[in-house]
Amino acid sequence: MNILVTGGAGYIGSHTCIALLEAGHKIIVADNLCNSKAETVDKIKQITNKEVTFYQIDVTDEKALDYVFSNHSIDGVIHFAGLKSVGESVEKPLEYYYNNLVATMVLCKACRNYGVKKFVFSSSATVYGDNRVPFEEAMKLLPTTNPYGETKTMIERILTDIAKVSQDWSVALLRYFNPVGAHESGLIGEAPNGVPNNLMPYITKVAKGELEKLYIFGDDYPTVDGTGVRDYIHVMDIAEGHVAALDKLTSGVHIYNLGTGEGTSVLQLVKTFEEVNNIEIPYEIVERRTGDIAICYADTSKAKKELGWTTKRGIVEMCRDSWAFKTNYKG
Numbered sequence: 001m002n003i004l005v006t007g008g009a010g011y012i013g014s015h016t017c018i019a020l021l022e023a024g025h026k027i028i029v030a031d032n033l034c035n036s037k038a039e040t041v042d043k044i045k046q047i048t049n050k051e052v053t054f055y056q057i058d059v060t061d062e063k064a065l066d067y068v069f070s071n072h073s074i075d076g077v078i079h080f081a082g083l084k085s086v087g088e089s090v091e092k093p094l095e096y097y098y099n100n101l102v103a104t105m106v107l108c109k110a111c112r113n114y115g116v117k118k119f120v121f122s123s124s125a126t127v128y129g130d131n132r133v134p135f136e137e138a139m140k141l142l143p144t145t146n147p148y149g150e151t152k153t154m155i156e157r158i159l160t161d162i163a164k165v166s167q168d169w170s171v172a173l174l175r176y177f178n179p180v181g182a183h184e185s186g187l188i189g190e191a192p193n194g195v196p197n198n199l200m201p202y203i204t205k206v207a208k209g210e211l212e213k214l215y216i217f218g219d220d221y222p223t224v225d226g227t228g229v230r231d232y233i234h235v236m237d238i239a240e241g242h243v244a245a246l247d248k249l250t251s252g253v254h255i256y257n258l259g260t261g262e263g264t265s266v267l268q269l270v271k272t273f274e275e276v277n278n279i280e281i282p283y284e285i286v287e288r289r290t291g292d293i294a295i296c297y298a299d300t301s302k303a304k305k306e307l308g309w310t311t312k313r314g315i316v317e318m319c320r321d322s323w324a325f326k327t328n329y330k331g
């Protein structure tokens with residue numbers, strides 16, 4: 001299939017491009033590079049030895065998107081393009097609602113105009129809010145604590161409403177848990193600007209000596225050791241989950257958790273990172289971070305049953321590959 005990958009130069013998008021190319025699909029990447037670099041597209045070509053068509057466009061730009069759709073016979077869309085920083089979304093709600101919602105609606109209009117009926121969307125476990133674990137797809141969603149999270153809930157709703165009236169549309173809403181790690185080549189991975197908000201990029205910066213120590217947000221949660229528990233998932237497993245979703249997509253709206261089903265605490269992750277990479281990570285326990293929940297992990301049975309997809313990599317591989325990318329990366 002010819003797949004349009006919006007946000008394909010970004011962290012998860014670039015890994016998914018590799019998985020798509022390796023599965024025999026052709027890809028067209030549309031990205032405005034607001035949080036990524038054009039060289040990532042070259043790395044995708046280098047890793048796979050395959051062609052990638054790249055358009056540096058903003059997905060909110062109707063004319064630019066129309067140009068892309070008119071130039072290619074697109075069979076399906078995977079929509080990664082969006083802003084994703086929770087803290088920044090609280091500071092800049094208008095920018096987040098505008099970018100994430102308008103990009104999705106403009107993309108849906110182009111799909112309708114050109115008869116593209118397969119649509120895969122990057123949602124997040126954040127839509128579950130503070131539910132009981134494990135999170136199941138059929139659960140009633142609870143409010144999120146920030147505009148970023150709300151854009152995910154709203155976009156899920158928009159796509160569901162569209163698919164209700166456009167019954168030949170096939171929509172997959174993929175709820176990612178905590179993507180970490182990097183492609184095993186060490187050529188692409190996650191390289192956030194400035195001080196990272198997320199745990200793994202923070203750990204790799206401490207490991208490299210770019211930050212002095214890790215601040216662990218709370219050790220008084222009702223968890224195995226008091227620190228927060230998350231379902232970390234290797235980004236290449238997430239990438240392969242998209243290929244499985246595309247292959248199995250049938251009409252209607254289908255929601256899948258992309259997680260491992262295993263919870264890991266902050267301290268467990270730090271310890272594994274230290275052991276796997278033989279590096280000490282100095283840390284200090286500080287106050288809880290506002291908006292954090294204690295425990296989050298997926299029920300993965302639906303994705304396994306319907307997509308035939310399960311994760312192949314564990315936290316050892318996640319720690320190894322995150323560090324390999326960090327040591328390799330000159331950015």
Ligand code: NAD
Nearest residue numbers: 007010011012031032033034035036058059081082122124
């Ligand atoms: P990322 O920032 O690395 O990638 C997003 C890409 O979209 C970037 O390359 C950026 O330049 C591009 N982009 C943003 N707005 C655009 C626009 N209007 N037009 C064109 N390009 C645009 O982020 P990521 O971690 O790869 O996340 C990809 C998607 O997955 C996002 O929608 C994100 O919200 C979602 N998600 C991410 C996580 C995570 O932990 N990384 C978790 C759950 C969901």
Ligand code: UD1
Nearest residue numbers: 086124126197198199202215216217228229230266291292
């Ligand atoms: C965060 C976002 C969530 C988003 C997800 C993936 C918040 C409140 N939530 O989730 O919406 O979908 O990223 O992008 O920002 N931790 C530390 N020290 C750090 C960083 C993190 O102790 O410097 C802890 C956190 O308290 C948490 C765990 O590590 O227990 C994971 O944190 P993080 O990587 O930010 O992911 P989430 O909080 O799950």
